[in-house]
Amino acid sequence: MSAISSKNLHKTFSQGGHIIKGLDDVSIDIEEGEFVCLSGPSGSGKTTLLNALGGLDRPDSGEILVGGKRVDQLGKAELADMRLHHIGFVFQAYNLIPVLTAQENIEFVMQIQGVPAAARAEKSRAILKEVGLEDHENRRPSQLSGGQQQRVAVARAIVSNPTLVLADEPTANLDSLTATQLMDLFVKLNRERNITFVIATHDTRVMQYCRRLVRMEDGKIIFDESQPGIG
Amino acid sequence: MRTNKSLSPSILATLAWRNLWRNYRRTLIMLMAIVLGVWAMILFSSMMRGMLDEMVREGLRVLPGEVQIHHPEYRDDPSVANLIGEPDAQLLSVLNTAPIEAWTARIKVPGMISSERDTRGVLLLGIEPDGEIALGFKLADVIEGRFLESAADKGIVIGRKLADRLDTELGKRVVIMTQDPDNEVADRGMRIVGIYRARLEATEQLNAYVGRETLQKMLGVGNSVSEIAITANNYQTVKNWWQTVADAAGDEQDTQPWMVLDGYLGTMASVQGTINLIIMVVIFIALSFGLVNTLVMAVFERVREIGLMMALGMRPQWIMLQVLLESLMLLGLGLILGNVLAVFTILPLQSGIGISVVGEGLEMYGMGTTLYPKLALQDMLLSTAVVLLLGLAASLIPAWRASRYNPIEALAKT
Numbered sequence: 001m002s003a004i005s006s007k008n009l010h011k012t013f014s015q016g017g018h019i020i021k022g023l024d025d026v027s028i029d030i031e032e033g034e035f036v037c038l039s040g041p042s043g044s045g046k047t048t049l050l051n052a053l054g055g056l057d058r059p060d061s062g063e064i065l066v067g068g069k070r071v072d073q074l075g076k077a078e079l080a081d082m083r084l085h086h087i088g089f090v091f092q093a094y095n096l097i098p099v100l101t102a103q104e105n106i107e108f109v110m111q112i113q114g115v116p117a118a119a120r121a122e123k124s125r126a127i128l129k130e131v132g133l134e135d136h137e138n139r140r141p142s143q144l145s146g147g148q149q150q151r152v153a154v155a156r157a158i159v160s161n162p163t164l165v166l167a168d169e170p171t172a173n174l175d176s177l178t179a180t181q182l183m184d185l186f187v188k189l190n191r192e193r194n195i196t197f198v199i200a201t202h203d204t205r206v207m208q209y210c211r212r213l214v215r216m217e218d219g220k221i222i223f224d225e226s227q228p229g230i231g
Numbered sequence: 232m233r234t235n236k237s238l239s240p241s242i243l244a245t246l247a248w249r250n251l252w253r254n255y256r257r258t259l260i261m262l263m264a265i266v267l268g269v270w271a272m273i274l275f276s277s278m279m280r281g282m283l284d285e286m287v288r289e290g291l292r293v294l295p296g297e298v299q300i301h302h303p304e305y306r307d308d309p310s311v312a313n314l315i316g317e318p319d320a321q322l323l324s325v326l327n328t329a330p331i332e333a334w335t336a337r338i339k340v341p342g343m344i345s346s347e348r349d350t351r352g353v354l355l356l357g358i359e360p361d362g363e364i365a366l367g368f369k370l371a372d373v374i375e376g377r378f379l380e381s382a383a384d385k386g387i388v389i390g391r392k393l394a395d396r397l398d399t400e401l402g403k404r405v406v407i408m409t410q411d412p413d414n415e416v417a418d419r420g421m422r423i424v425g426i427y428r429a430r431l432e433a434t435e436q437l438n439a440y441v442g443r444e445t446l447q448k449m450l451g452v453g454n455s456v457s458e459i460a461i462t463a464n465n466y467q468t469v470k471n472w473w474q475t476v477a478d479a480a481g482d483e484q485d486t487q488p489w490m491v492l493d494g495y496l497g498t499m500a501s502v503q504g505t506i507n508l509i510i511m512v513v514i515f516i517a518l519s520f521g522l523v524n525t526l527v528m529a530v531f532e533r534v535r536e537i538g539l540m541m542a543l544g545m546r547p548q549w550i551m552l553q554v555l556l557e558s559l560m561l562l563g564l565g566l567i568l569g570n571v572l573a574v575f576t577i578l579p580l581q582s583g584i585g586i587s588v589v590g591e592g593l594e595m596y597g598m599g600t601t602l603y604p605k606l607a608l609q610d611m612l613l614s615t616a617v618v619l620l621l622g623l624a625a626s627l628i629p630a631w632r633a634s635r636y637n638p639i640e641a642l643a644k645t
Contacts, residue, residue: 056542056638077546084544091642097536099249111242112544156543 002065003164003196004053005029009062011048011219022048023059024219030164033194035187037201037210045219046200047168053198054087054166055079067163084112088157088195090167095153096141102148103128103137106156113160127155131185147178151185158189164196165189171203183209243549247556250529261525262565268518269569269614270576272511276610277577279510281603283503287466290496291489293434295366296334296460297469298476299492303485305457306492311340311412314455315484322459325479330463330472335362338446339457342409344389344439346397353393353439355407357446357456358382366462375401376425384442386424390435394426401426407441411450419449507610511617519625526558526629537633538641551634558626559619566615577606 011023022045030036038046051057053064055071064072071082083089096105106124115123128134131151141149150170157165167186171179187209189195199206207213215223251258291297300322302313317336318326326334338357343350359382364370370378379388387405394400401423408418421441429435447453461476463469469488477486490497530537537550583601 051639054542077548080541080544080546082544083542089542091539091542095539097246097539099246099253104245108242108540109543112549 002029003032003034003067004198005065006049006053006059007063009049009052009059009064011052011057011059021045021219023052023062026062026216026219026221028214028221028224030196030198032163032196033190034196034198034212035190035210036196036198036212036214037207038198038214038216039200039202039207040216041202044216046202046216048219049216050166050168050198050200054089055082084109085160086163088160088162088165090150090153090157090165090170092169092172096149096156098141101138101140102133102144102152105141105152106159109156109160115160123159124155127159128152130189131155145178146173147175147181150174150178150182154182154185154189158193158195161193162195164198167197167199167201169201169203170199171201171206176205179203179205243553243556247553247560250533250553251557251560254529254532257525257528258561261521262561262568264518264521265562265565265618266569266572268514269566269618270572272514272614272617273570273573273606273610274577274604275510275514276507276614277573277580277604277606278602279503279507280607280610281581281605283499284605285603287489287496287500289430290493291462291466292367293431293438295363295368296462297466297489298461298473299487299489300459300461300476300480301457301485301487303483306485306487309339309341309457311338311410311450311452311457314338314412314452314457315459317454317456318459318480322476322479322481325476326459326461330465330468331461331476332464333362333365334459334461335359335366336443336456336459337363338443338450338452338455340409340446340450342407342439344387344393344397345406345408346399346403348398349396351393351396351436353389353407354437355409355446356438356440357443358440359443360384363440366460372427372429373425374428376423378425378427379440379442382443383445384424385421385445386442387421388425388427388440389423390438391426391428392432392435393437393439394423396436399423407439407449409450412452417449417451504613508613508617511614512621515617515621519621522558522561522622523625523628525561526554526626527632529557530554530629530633534636534641534644537636538638538644541636541638542642547634550636551630554630554633555623555626558622558630562618562622566618570611570615573611574606577604580604581606 005028007027009023009026013020013022026049038049040046048057052059055074059072062072063070066082066086071079074082097108100108103124106127107120110120110123125134125137128137131154133148133151133155136144136148144152171182174182183206186197190197199210201207210227212226213223214221300315302315305313325331335358340355342353342355344353358379360379373388374391379386387407397405399405404420404422406418406420408416411417427435443456447455463472466489473486473488480486490500541547541550581604583603586602
């Protein structure tokens with residue numbers, strides 16, 4: 001069953017009086033448990049596609065289905081609910097809320113969901129241990145390294161068992177060792193929890209981890225293949 | 232699609248409180264402004280209330296009483312022609328029942344008083360001394376000689392200023408002169424047995440106290456009086472009981488509360504709440520610019536964070552609620568501190584602030600040279616309501632702006 005799929009997505013932007021095609025008839029099916037990389041140069045449309053799939057942006061036309069239900073026609077509040085319950089996000093930077101501790105950042109999503117305090121605390125502590133930050137629960141983002149912050153963001157993204165995790169250039173601000181550790185964590189979570197990952201990146205190190213590589217240019221998918229020997 | 236309507240309110244409170252102290256200097260400055268604003272609102276209201284209270288009390292001492300009964304024509308023509316009889320049994324039973332604490336019957340006629348050197352116009356007050364004292368006349372105000380001893384006392388008590396004007400003194404004889412009901416001159420000589428001091432010079436010059444029976448005899452009016460003055464020693468509760476007195480007095484007599492008898496005082500009392508409210512709103516409008524600026528800056532500084540929260544599934548209305556909560560916390564803190572500051576600074580002032588510098592100017596408004604601020608719970612509640620309501624209204628703009636961000640654009644802000 002598809003975790004998420006899109007059909008004939010179109011999205012244009014106006015820039016300096018010119019119309020730019022962000023998405024040009026993009027259709028993609030992503031199955032549960034897949035580990036997908038969206039690659040391509042800057043402006044190729046990978047982040048636009050990621051945003052559309054995650055309900056952060058609306059396509060001009062086309063369909064998006066999450067768990068078999070159309071989400072491209074939802075209102076703002078319904079889209080917020082869809083993101084809250086079905087999608088985990090890991091962004092390139094500024095991933096955490098600065099005034100909350102690592103544990104509170106992880107619990108944030110569960111608090112919005114209305115999960116009781118005891119259950120929140122139990123889950124957040126378990127997930128912090130899973131991402132190797134069990135001793136950092138009371139630290140604020142400013143007291144964590146870039147890699148640790150990304151790990152907290154990953155923990156927050158998966159804590160409520162989303163349908164899929166969308167990551168936009170998650171390693172862009174990390175050194176190679178930290179980036180490798182983060183990708184190892186993604187792979188581990190993908191394997192052990194069967195969480196679907198879709199990662200937008202132009203980092204070749206990241207692409208080496210992906211079992212399916214989708215390449216985009218000028219808003220179109222020009223390459224979509226499984227990578228043999230990975231996984 | 233699952234929907235979530237059971238957001239844990241603690242997360243909004245946590246975020247609001249911590250965000251408030253991210254830029255603690257700015258928050259402290261704004262907090263100080265709110266505290267001073269609230270303090271100023273309550274202080275001003277207390278002074279206004281104290282001023283009005285003084286004016287009314289002073290006015291009632293002159294009237295005197297919170298309710299008076301007259302002949303129906305008396306208020307248009309306060310002459311000896313418009314007198315009433317002594318209270319009948321029905322009226323007496325009401326006058327001797329709580330909440331009424333004291334009453335007295337007086338005869339009050341305009342007249343002339345002459346010493347060997349000068350003549351002045353006065354208001355001759357024929358009184359029964361015990362009743363007058365019960366209604367507020369203070370024996371301590373008699374600074375020379377004595378007060379009248381009975382309604383049949385043959386002496387006269389005049390004000391210090393009048394004695395000065397007449398160039399006379401205690402123990403000297405004066406002649407009082409007025410008209411009787413037949414428009415004939417009625418006069419008699421009297422000895423000055425006492426000189427009193429009033430808070431207002433105008434009172435000292437105008438009121439001359441004589442025995443009621445003495446004046447009734449001089450005028451030949453039997454037991455008739457000009458007015459029956461009644462007090463419950465609380466001018467604010469008069470609305471609760473004056474109608475009972477009016478009903479007992481009957482339609483043949485004109486019974487009115489002090490707000491009607493002294494229209495100026497009545498108007499001042501009725502508009503006081505409105506004036507306080509206007510001043511509070513004006514003070515708050517000045518404050519609100521700072522408040523809105525603080526919140527706009529606070530929101531502007533965390534655009535990406537707001538974008539992140541929205542991306543994670545926070546609904547726009549929750550973002551709005553969070554900013555409003557932040558404002559509410561700031562306002563609430565300012566209100567608590569402002570009210571505490573007001574209590575601790577105004578309570579010691581309630582014993583009086585000397586305003587003799589402007590005392591003469593204030594005397595025309597019926598005030599003395601000391602202002603007694605009066606801290607009232609209702610002023611504190613009113614300022615709280617004004618600050619909360621207008622504060623939240625002003626905060627709606629930055630809160631609404633925060634909730635309208637597009638998550639992608641907000642996250643892309645640098």
